Amino acid sequence: MKFVAVLYPGPAEQHVDHSGLELLGSTEGALGLAKLLESEGHELVVLSDRDRALRDHLADAHVFITTPFWPTYLTADDLRRAERLELVLTAGVGSDHVDAEAAAELGITVAEVTGSNVVSVAEHAVMQLLALVRNYLPAYQQVVDGRWDIADIAARSHDIEDKTIGIVGMGQIGQRIALRLRGFDVKVLYNTRHRRGSTDEAVFGARFKHLDDLVAQSDAIVLSCPLTAETKGLFDERRLRAMRPGSWLVNIARGQIVDTDALVEVLESGHLGGYAGDVWYPQPAPPDHPWRTMPGHALTPHVSGTTLEAQQRYAAGIQDSVRRYLDGDPLQEDYVVARPT
CATH class of the missing domain: 3.40.50.720 (NAD(P)-binding Rossmann-like Domain)
Structure with missing residues (x-):
C-alpha cells in the first residue's frame, strides 16, 4: 500500500532541545511512520511540496496524511482523481482543508487526532x-x-x-x-x-x-x-x-x-x-x-498546536490510526470526521 504524508519542512538549522522529544511533525520526523510501514513492505512518501504531492502521488495513494499547519487542500476534484484513496488523516486537529462531504460520497474516510492539540x-x-x-x-x-x-x-x-x-x-x-x-x-x-x-x-x-x-x-x-x-x-x-x-x-x-x-x-x-x-x-x-x-x-505562523509535546500526541494518534487501518480495525470513533455514505 502507498502512504503519502505532506508535512512541513524540517528546520534550516540544527536546534538543541534538552527535553529529549523528537521533531516528529516535520518531513524529517515523518510522524514516526517510517519503521512501522517500511518494515511491513508498504511504501511511504514524505514530502513538503504540496503541489507535487497532488500531481505525482495522490492518484495511487491509499492513505493521504496532511496537517493543519502545512495543509494540503483536497477539493472534490482532487479526491475524484484519487481512485485508490481510502483514508485521509490530519496529523492534528481541524480537517476543513479537506472536502469531507465529497470524501464520504466517494467512499473515503476522513479522520484527525482529536484532543491532541x-x-x-x-x-x-x-x-x-x-x-x-x-x-x-x-x-x-x-x-x-x-x-x-x-x-x-x-x-x-x-x-x-x-x-x-x-x-x-x-x-x-x-x-x-x-x-x-x-x-x-x-x-x-x-x-x-x-x-x-x-x-x-x-x-x-x-x-x-x-x-x-x-x-x-x-x-x-x-x-x-x-x-x-x-x-x-x-x-x-x-x-x-x-x-x-x-x-x-x-x-x-x-x-x-x-x-x-x-x-x-x-x-x-x-x-x-x-x-x-x-x-x-x-x-x-x-x-x-x-x-x-x-x-x-x-x-505567529500556525504553530500553536505543534509544540514538541503536541507532536508526540498527534504522531501517536496517526500511528494508531494507520495500525488500525492496516489491521482492518475501525478507527477511534472520536477521530472520525467523515465516513463513507
Whole structure:
C-alpha cells in the first residue's frame, strides 16, 4: 500500500532541545511512520511540496496524511482523481482543508487526532492575549532597536485583571482557555452552539451570552470555534465594528472566521487595540498577505498546536490510526470526521 504524508519542512538549522522529544511533525520526523510501514513492505512518501504531492502521488495513494499547519487542500476534484484513496488523516486537529462531504460520497474516510492539540493551543491563546493587553511586542522591539521609550509602551499597556474576556466556542480548547484565565481574576463570557450546564459553567467560571451581547460587553475576545458554513466570515466588518473601541481579538480557530480586509481596516482606523492568533487563509500565508503588515498585530505562523509535546500526541494518534487501518480495525470513533455514505 502507498502512504503519502505532506508535512512541513524540517528546520534550516540544527536546534538543541534538552527535553529529549523528537521533531516528529516535520518531513524529517515523518510522524514516526517510517519503521512501522517500511518494515511491513508498504511504501511511504514524505514530502513538503504540496503541489507535487497532488500531481505525482495522490492518484495511487491509499492513505493521504496532511496537517493543519502545512495543509494540503483536497477539493472534490482532487479526491475524484484519487481512485485508490481510502483514508485521509490530519496529523492534528481541524480537517476543513479537506472536502469531507465529497470524501464520504466517494467512499473515503476522513479522520484527525482529536484532543491532541488542546493544551498547546489553549496556552498559546492565553500567551497571545497577554502579549496584546500588555503591549509586549512593541516593548520587545524597542530592545532589539536599542530604544528606551517607556511612555510609548506604557500608553497602551494594561492589566488583564478585572477585564471581561469573551470566548467564542466552548469546546475542549475553549474550556481550557477559561480554566487558565481563572487565575487572572477576569470575568469570562462565552458563546457556543450548545450552552453548557450550570455545573460546567461554575467549573469554567464562565457565563453564557448571545454572540452580539458577548461582543458588546467584552474587552477581549478569543475565537476557538471550528470553521463551518455558519462561522465562516462570522467576524465581518459589522461585527468587528461592534467590538468595544480599543478591545483585542485573538484567533486560534481558523483564519476564514475573520474577514481579511475588514480586519486590516479596523486596525488601521484604530478601532481595535490589536489582533493576535496563528491561523491564516490560505496557509502558509503568502509574503504579501495584508495581515503581515497591518498595525497592532501579534501574529505567529500556525504553530500553536505543534509544540514538541503536541507532536508526540498527534504522531501517536496517526500511528494508531494507520495500525488500525492496516489491521482492518475501525478507527477511534472520536477521530472520525467523515465516513463513507
